[in-house]
Amino acid sequence: MCQLLGMNCNVPTDICFSFEGFATRGGKTDDHKDGWGIAFFEGKGCRIFLDAKPSIASPIADLVRGYPIHSTHVIAHIRKATQGEIALLNCHPFQRELWGRYWVFAHNGDLRDFSPQSQKFYQAVGNTDSENAFCFILERLRQYFPDRKPPLKELYSVIKDTTKTLADKGIFNYLLSDGEHFFAHCSTKLCYIVRQAPFAAAHLIDQDMTVDFRELTTKSDRVAVIATTPLTDNEVWTQISPGELLVFQDGVPLNL
Amino acid sequence: MCQLLGMNCNVPTDICFSFEGFATRGGKTDDHKDGWGIAFFEGKGCRIFLDAKPSIASPIADLVRGYPIHSTHVIAHIRKATQGEIALLNCHPFQRELWGRYWVFAHNGDLRDFSPQSQKFYQAVGNTDSENAFCFILERLRQYFPDRKPPLKELYSVIKDTTKTLADKGIFNYLLSDGEHFFAHCSTKLCYIVRQAPFAAAHLIDQDMTVDFRELTTKSDRVAVIATTPLTDNEVWTQISPGELLVFQDGVPLNL
Numbered sequence: 001m002c003q004l005l006g007m008n009c010n011v012p013t014d015i016c017f018s019f020e021g022f023a024t025r026g027g028k029t030d031d032h033k034d035g036w037g038i039a040f041f042e043g044k045g046c047r048i049f050l051d052a053k054p055s056i057a058s059p060i061a062d063l064v065r066g067y068p069i070h071s072t073h074v075i076a077h078i079r080k081a082t083q084g085e086i087a088l089l090n091c092h093p094f095q096r097e098l099w100g101r102y103w104v105f106a107h108n109g110d111l112r113d114f115s116p117q118s119q120k121f122y123q124a125v126g127n128t129d130s131e132n133a134f135c136f137i138l139e140r141l142r143q144y145f146p147d148r149k150p151p152l153k154e155l156y157s158v159i160k161d162t163t164k165t166l167a168d169k170g171i172f173n174y175l176l177s178d179g180e181h182f183f184a185h186c187s188t189k190l191c192y193i194v195r196q197a198p199f200a201a202a203h204l205i206d207q208d209m210t211v212d213f214r215e216l217t218t219k220s221d222r223v224a225v226i227a228t229t230p231l232t233d234n235e236v237w238t239q240i241s242p243g244e245l246l247v248f249q250d251g252v253p254l255n256l
Numbered sequence: 257m258c259q260l261l262g263m264n265c266n267v268p269t270d271i272c273f274s275f276e277g278f279a280t281r282g283g284k285t286d287d288h289k290d291g292w293g294i295a296f297f298e299g300k301g302c303r304i305f306l307d308a309k310p311s312i313a314s315p316i317a318d319l320v321r322g323y324p325i326h327s328t329h330v331i332a333h334i335r336k337a338t339q340g341e342i343a344l345l346n347c348h349p350f351q352r353e354l355w356g357r358y359w360v361f362a363h364n365g366d367l368r369d370f371s372p373q374s375q376k377f378y379q380a381v382g383n384t385d386s387e388n389a390f391c392f393i394l395e396r397l398r399q400y401f402p403d404r405k406p407p408l409k410e411l412y413s414v415i416k417d418t419t420k421t422l423a424d425k426g427i428f429n430y431l432l433s434d435g436e437h438f439f440a441h442c443s444t445k446l447c448y449i450v451r452q453a454p455f456a457a458a459h460l461i462d463q464d465m466t467v468d469f470r471e472l473t474t475k476s477d478r479v480a481v482i483a484t485t486p487l488t489d490n491e492v493w494t495q496i497s498p499g500e501l502l503v504f505q506d507g508v509p510l511n512l
Contacts, residue, residue, distance in 0.1 A: 045345030050303045059323045067315045089301030100379035123356035
């Protein structure tokens with residue numbers, strides 16, 4: 001199994017504080033040490049840092065910790081391998097292009113009963129259930145909407161149906177984004193928090209570190225952080241219900 | 257215009273020395289300061305570092321300079337924008353998946369007369385002639401070989417023809433790889449060197465730095481470095497002829 005971390009905001013924000021706690025779980029406070037990765041959208045552009053080393057021992061994770069990259073859509077993952085060997089090609093998040101946009105995906109779980117068929121458009125490069133599931137979702141979207149991204153309600157409906165098909169095969173918590181919309185699916189374990197004015201201080205669970213968001217924010221800022229388990233011990237995190245697929249935009253889950 | 261740097265080897269090798277000289281051209285010894293990027297294959301896996309900042313002022317370039325990532329196929333690019341704004345989404349190298357492999361592409365030149373048509377499989381995310389040309393090549397390959405990667409001779413033939421079509425539209429020096437084969441096309445300016453036993457010392461042009469490869473190599477190592485212009489001043493670089501498309505494997509250009 002693995003752990004997920006996501007962030008969606010209304011203004012580009014750095015994820016250094018959350019990543020600090022999260023990365024600690026990659027071999028120090030927890031045993032998700034079979035690689036890690038993080039994707040940052042900047043508009044339609046996207047950059048992904050990947051490493052097959054544990055996040056606590058990775059020079060690239062040190063860079064991400066120390067270099068504040070501002071983004072509105074971030075997806076991070078620390079891996080504890082269930083399917084697929086420990087190697088760069090099996091590190092999440094995975095990326096593909098659809099409708100002239102990059103799509104990025106990371107998964108926590110295990111789809112034991114999923115036997116991926118050969119797809120027409122998208123093939124997995126590695127050998128994880130996760131990358132195959134991602135390809136399966138994008139394939140479906142292309143079949144339904146060959147030419148362009150549909151309105152959100154139609155998009156949501158197909159992703160929801162496809163997710164249900166896959167979630168029936170095992171455990172399927174995931175984060176998915178194209179830099180415009182941010183999907184978060186809970187199969188067994190996923191929670192979130194929305195930080196907005198009035199801001200307060202937050203304290204990490206995984207190490208003794210506090211940030212006072214009052215000093216770093218403006219009144220109109222809004223940031224949603226989504227994670228497998230809460231990252232802070234003095235804030236109230238909302239558990240997403242099993243089977244629920246949320247869509248975040250501008251730092252808040254939409255009512256669909 | 258931009259500059260290209262590539263490396264292809266028979267054993268995983270770090271590119272720190274060549275990148276040191278190359279990155280200096282991103283704003284110090286030359287004016288290619290509109291972003292940069294570098295892709296490293298590890299088997300079928302691939303990781304790309306991108307930044308819209310000049311390579312001489314990028315913390316991510318500092319990481320790449322200081323952290324020896326060992327790879328057999330590397331493609332790097334420093335950008336001087338001709339088409340498309342300075343932004344992450346227009347930084348090379350670009351990446352797509354074809355036949356269950358990642359393909360990576362970087363371009364030096366300007367395809368002024370190229371009007372990209374909408375493609376069936378691959379769409380550009382940014383707005384450079386380069387990314388559109390890459391999508392055009394992959395689209396052709398998919399049309400010719402829908403199911404799997406063909407033998408090299410057939411693959412080469414289609415890439416060669418498609419390259420000619422594009423090179424007729426402007427300047428089209430490029431590097432292209434899927435982690436197995438490494439294509440280098442010269443339209444106006446591209447050269448390479450093959451380093452193998454007996455190894456010697458090499459001295460950079462762009463800064464006063466020497467590496468003695470005798471201390472770092474074994475007898476069987478072989479490394480090809482491909483670049484827009486030579487990176488060292490005490491070695492003999494081979495100019496690739498305009499119109500020539502080379503394929504490197506295990507550190508040497510193949511006879512096709």
